[in-house]
Amino acid sequence: MLHLSKIADEFGVQGNIYAKMEYLNPGFSKKDRVALQMITGSRKLQVYLVPGQAVCGINKW
Numbered sequence: 001m002l003h004l005s006k007i008a009d010e011f012g013v014q015g016n017i018y019a020k021m022e023y024l025n026p027g028f029s030k031k032d033r034v035a036l037q038m039i040t041g042s043r044k045l046q047v048y049l050v051p052g053q054a055v056c057g058i059n060k061w
Helices: 005-009 032-043
Strands: none
Touching: none
16 A cells, blocks of 8 residues: 555645555456466467457456
C-alpha cells in the first residue's frame, strides 16, 4: 500500500488516501496470474501460441 499524502494535501482531502500497488505483490496482479495460468495451461495441452496470435477466452480445465 502506498500512502498518497501529497494528493490528499493538494486536493484538500481530510483523511488518508492509499493506493494498492498490484505489481509489487509477490504473485503480481490478478490479471498477470490469469495470463500466466493460460500460458502454462496451453503448454500442458501442447497448444502453442505464436507472436501476434490473440488469446480471447478463459476456460476452466
